[in-house]
Amino acid sequence: MKIHDIQGTLGYAFKQDTLLLEALTHRSFAQTSEHATAENNERLEFLGDAVLGLVISESLVATFPTCTEGELSQFKAGLVSRATLARAAGRLALGKWLRLGRGEEASSGREKHSLLANALEALIGAVYLDGGLGSARHFICRVLDTELSDLRDRPDVSAGGDWKSRLQEWVHKHDGSSPLYRLVHEAGPDHQKVFNMTVEVCGHVMGRGEGFTKKEAEQRAAKQAFAQASQSDSETIRNSHDE
Numbered sequence: 373m374k375i376h377d378i379q380g381t382l383g384y385a386f387k388q389d390t391l392l393l394e395a396l397t398h399r400s401f402a403q404t405s406e407h408a409t410a411e412n413n414e415r416l417e418f419l420g421d422a423v424l425g426l427v428i429s430e431s432l433v434a435t436f437p438t439c440t441e442g443e444l445s446q447f448k449a450g451l452v453s454r455a456t457l458a459r460a461a462g463r464l465a466l467g468k469w470l471r472l473g474r475g476e477e478a479s480s481g482r483e484k485h486s487l488l489a490n491a492l493e494a495l496i497g498a499v500y501l502d503g504g505l506g507s508a509r510h511f512i513c514r515v516l517d518t519e520l521s522d523l524r525d526r527p528d529v530s531a532g533g534d535w536k537s538r539l540q541e542w543v544h545k546h547d548g549s550s551p552l553y554r555l556v557h558e559a560g561p562d563h564q565k566v567f568n569m570t571v572e573v574c575g576h577v578m579g580r581g582e583g584f585t586k587k588e589a590e591q592r593a594a595k596q597a598f599a600q601a602s603q604s605d606s607e608t609i610r611n612s613h614d615e
Contacts, residue, residue: 378469384499384511391416391502393471395494398487400473410471413494420497423505424452427512435524451519455584457489460515466491483564485584535594542601543573551578551597553590569593573601 375392379385386392394411402412428451432444439447450456461467467482470491481487492515500508513520539551557568569589571579578600581592 381464381469382495382511383514384503384507386498386502388502391498392495395498396469396491397471398473398476398481398491400476400481401471404473413491416494416497416501417490418497419500420493420495421452423500423508424493424496424512427505427509428452428516430509431513431520447523451516451523454485454489455588456516456519457492458485458584460519461488461492463518464492464515466495480561480564483561485564535591535598539571539594539598539601542598546601547574549574551594553593555586555589556580571597573597 375386375389378392378396395413395416397410397412399412399414402410425448428448429444432439432447436444436447466488470482470487472481472487475481476484476487496508496512499511536551543549543551552572554570554572555567556570558565560566564584566582566584567586567589568580568582569586569592570577571581571590571593579593579595579597581589581594581596583589583592
């Protein structure tokens with residue numbers, strides 16, 4: 373394991389390399405006989421979860437001063453969810469750096485969303501201990517930049533939860549029909565599938581979404597479609613596929 377390469381990917385240089393190694397060490401690795409004295413990342417994961425919650429809450433309060441507690445809670449839930457953290461960990465290619473035991477290695481542990489999300493939280497905890505809250509804040513904002521930017525650009529779209537229901541209500545009210553969801557692609561092994569879905573309104577593809585389950589992909593497609601639909605009148609929606 374090349375510490376320099378890992379830190380370059382993370383965008384943070386650790387003063388205490390042992391913290392970085394601990395954050396990347398799964399319990400299965402630490403429990404093997406040859407590494408019986410190794411620390412696993414669960415302690416740092418616990419700390420990182422708390423630091424992540426604080427930083428995200430702080431950011432949301434500053435960014436959305438007029439939002440209610442309920443709206444802020446919905447924003448936060450999406451940003452700190454396992455699915456969001458696993459995607460962010462994937463962008464960092466974090467899986468290849470994990471220290472796993474033979475069992476997890478054999479069962480494609482490097483691709484498991486739970487392990488990736490937990491490792492990212494552990495890294496947040498490690499950065500906090502190594503460099504303080506300011507460093508942790510910078511790290512979190514960097515690795516979740518995509519999600520934070522999307523939220524800042526369209527908070528009205530991010531405030532809801534069940535996007536399929538919201539889109540269904542909008543389409544039925546304006547057109548009298550129902551959205552149609554289609555699976556267009558799936559990839560990955562059975563235990564780690566990634567699904568790509570589209571949603572059509574009046575024969576026109578209005579949204580596309582990717583997720584670890586069909587339901588998640590449909591919700592993301594519906595969210596994108598609702599963002600477009602909420603800015604259009606029913607006539608635009610009915611005619612858009614002819615343009």
